[in-house]
Amino acid sequence: MSAKQNRILIFGAGVIGSMYAIRLIEAGFDVTLFARPNRFKTLRENGLQFKEKGTVKSIQVNVIDTLENDDVYDFIFVTVRYDRSESALLALKDNQSKNIVTMTNNPIGFSSWLDIVGNRLLPAFPGFGGQIKDGVLHARFLPKIIAATVFGEINGEVTERIENLAKLFKAAKLPYIIKKDMQAYLITHSVSDIAMMSVLYSENKIIDKKTARTRKMARKITVTLKAYLMAIQKAGVSIDPPILKMVLKFPNLFLDLFFMTWLRTKMVRDMMLSDYANNANNEIVQLSNDLMKFLSQDDIKSEKVLYMNKCPKKCSIRC
Structure with missing residues (x-):
């Protein structure tokens, strides 16, 4: 060709x-x-x-x-x-x-x-x-x-x-x-994006750079990511890439440190925070809403995703 x-x-x-x-x-x-x-x-x-x-x-x-x-x-x-x-x-x-x-x-x-x-x-x-x-x-x-x-x-x-x-x-x-299995890959990737990006937008505005660097923000990512990975796994979705399965086994403290490092990178500071001004939050909200529809369609009962209620209460996503 x-x-x-x-x-x-x-x-x-x-x-x-x-x-x-x-x-x-x-x-x-x-x-x-x-x-x-x-x-x-x-x-x-x-x-x-x-x-x-x-x-x-x-x-x-x-x-x-x-x-x-x-x-x-x-x-x-x-x-x-x-x-x-x-x-x-x-x-x-x-x-x-x-x-x-x-x-x-x-x-x-x-x-x-x-x-x-x-x-x-x-x-x-x-x-x-x-x-x-x-x-x-x-x-x-x-x-x-x-x-x-x-x-x-x-x-x-x-x-x-x-x-x-x-x-x-x-x-x-x-x-x-x-x-x-592109469906499994895209669902898993959506989950990671929802967890990592949703914390950057709170109370209808982009969070400031100082807040983004805190342990509290990292913990929100840790809890949300684990919750969604557990939910899609229970729905029969193969977590892909498989390395993300390890997230469910890692202690929260380890993941908090990892995400604190990520939140302090130049990529987050100069690209992701500023990019939210261009409607990126709309995408995350849509991803979250559609993921919940998928889990509902697969008979994932509310008690199976109660862990998601630990997601930040002021997050723009309806957990």
Whole structure:
């Protein structure tokens, strides 16, 4: 599979979409970015700007703000927040492209997404992050052992399109992992995001940096994460990555120290706290609500999740 044979649409020109666009363009693929009005204007005027080794660079990218149904791509990557995923898929419903790769969390399963786009759906999760500041992308790459793009068929089969997607990522030198149970992976990842991110927003506002560094905040993460991991395990979900099973065995004190260290990192201070100003909390609330719907659907009775009541009372999530 050569780069010239592939047309790729990235639906969403935020951090994740922009990062994939850069890597795929550099690898020689035919990439188009679908952007909302403000971002569309910036990309048209300045190109895709990103900071690399202290220098701001720019790469030209084809950008659109409308998509015709007969504008067909080999792969469409949907790189929007979870709370915007359904509206994005509805926008793609009548497009004739055969492969729609959703790059986001999913704590409830794929039924509603399948109702919209059918078997074109290919669930995935991105392997990096960052922020866009003053129109410039500041990427944050992690080692493959910590983060790689994860994807797989819903039924776990390694199909031709999975193999083609793997070749695409390999050509772009993007680390990837093929999963046999994407639902388990995405539910587990949703749980960790809910636990780690919900504490950053309290009493309808972003917490200050000083509060974020406290033992109290770390303990809230510890208790919430353990509670949700226990709940999904009781629901029959395989915890993935398996290393998170160890969280249930670690003493709270050990986890508190770990999360105190995480809360004091530059990533949390300069990216996550500021990023909440851009509706990140809406995503966490939606993730939490849908996770609880999933647990209810699986007959997880209220007494099985009473431990969740230890979640911070002033947290924005309805535990």
